[in-house]
Amino acid sequence: MxxxxxxxxxxxxxxxxxxxxxxxxxxxxxxxxxxxxxxxxxxxxxxxxxxxxxxxxxxxxxxxxxxxxxxxxxxxxxxxxxxxxxxxxxxxxxxxxxxxxxxxxxxxxxxxxxxxxxxxxxxxxxxxxxxxxxxAQSHGWRIYADFLLGAGHERVAVALDPSVYWASGTRILREHLAPRGGTLVELDMRTHTPGAVCDALVTHRATALLLLVGSPEPAVPLVRSVRGDRRLAEVLIGAPAGQPEFAEWAELLGDAGAGVPFLRYLPExxxxxxxxxxxxxxxxxxxxxxxxxxxxxxxxxxxxxxxxxxxxxxxxxxxxxxxxxxxxxxxxxRFSRTPGTGVWQWAWPPVRVVDRDPAEPDRFRVLHTG
Structure with missing residues (x-):
């Protein structure tokens, strides 16, 4: 060096x-x-x-x-x-x-x-x-993919903004889901309105929509649109990057922002x-x-x-x-070398999939542990 x-x-x-x-x-x-x-x-x-x-x-x-x-x-x-x-x-x-x-x-x-x-x-x-x-993203997002499969979500859609980060997350999810029978469809938010996303979810018979987008825009309008569409009452909305962790999410969405699973790096x-x-x-x-x-x-x-x-x-x-x-x-x-990172990495912090409890949105429920 x-x-x-x-x-x-x-x-x-x-x-x-x-x-x-x-x-x-x-x-x-x-x-x-x-x-x-x-x-x-x-x-x-x-x-x-x-x-x-x-x-x-x-x-x-x-x-x-x-x-x-x-x-x-x-x-x-x-x-x-x-x-x-x-x-x-x-x-x-x-x-x-x-x-x-x-x-x-x-x-x-x-x-x-x-x-x-x-x-x-x-x-x-x-x-x-x-x-x-x-x-590393690959570690946490594979855990999130395991959560989706364990909850019965094999037909997954992602609302996607153009970014190296979101593209990387999409690749990790696809590569982890496919060998286990899962499918993933990409909905490019440069060409999809929230209403068009809802129509695409129906067309593809997706049971989960993941928000690989910025917050509050366009994540908040997307949540409101999906929550308000009777055709999608059973569709899970997820946000692996952690948008619901912050108070702004709850302030903007209220009860509609609960029940959106995300990755959280805290012990239970x-x-x-x-x-x-x-x-x-x-x-x-x-x-x-x-x-x-x-x-x-x-x-x-x-x-x-x-x-x-x-x-x-x-x-x-x-x-x-x-x-x-x-x-x-x-x-x-402790730091060690982990494949694919090239840096000294703490392997690993605690990783949990959590959501805001619909009955008490200020409380976080642990849904899956990595």
Missing amino acids: NTPPTPPGAGRADGSSLRVGALAPLTRPGWVEAGRHLLAGLELAVGEVNAAGGILGRPLELLVRDTAADPGRAVTAVDELADLGVAALVGEYHSVVARAAASRADALGLPFLCSSAVLDALTDGPTDRVARIAP RPGPLGAGVGARLRERLGAAPSFVAFEGHDTIVVLAEVLRAHGAGRADIAGAWPHVRVEGSRGPI
Whole structure:
């Protein structure tokens, strides 16, 4: 691994702050609520590290940049943060944005601990500089496909936006369903209105519609249209990417947003550490924390341990991923190489298929465990 020299001062132990760059979608068209939760987790953990004395006497300083779901903007931010001498990069929620950031960080020799993006291949080839807290998409979405088959859904339709991420999810679902007798039909949302989607579901006799689209548009109008169509009363609406996790979903859809299964990366019951982190996140957010907030918190917990044990040099951090042994808010965190990712991967965080309980939409029901 050819790593450029660490910027002057990045490894000093003179009490100056130790800078860490953070990426998150904080404005539209980014998923702002996800970005807010991610940042809350990052900032909470940084505050806890600093309250405990920092890293060998040096406080952590988080330099936050808004990606707004724009890969080009993310690359510019990586360049800026690298020039500012950050020891490492953390964060990001959108997979396509994280891939652009990871590739640029790798080229600059800047370690990147990705918090929430799941696209399997975060870089063009294997690298030692990038590690990830979130599970790879192929892992989680295969679990979701198993849930569909177990619930008797063999004829599946997907409402699909054009994106590398959604296309990857579609391929994973198709490849997992087909050998088990399942079929999948794609409904391109560039050419389908919500009403046309409903007609297509009837034509194809689909028993499940998966929302591989952005939220709130066009996901919310799609849900309303399907829920309002008497022909589709028995059709399951699913959202593997997790749109129903956030409060905005329930606020916009009310009861219609319940009963939509999605992937959630939280244990069914948190341990004492997770419960404590959850309580502090709830206080910070003024609302129930999503799994994304926990991912942000775990990211800083891991990075802080790496900095304490291995130093703040960029090459030192990049070389430390395989040696991580940390108790996170959702379980013990270790990194390993997993096929198809090319990065150091926590294999695996807890994976559950859950939905909002129709009888109590603020409560989440566990439907399937990976």
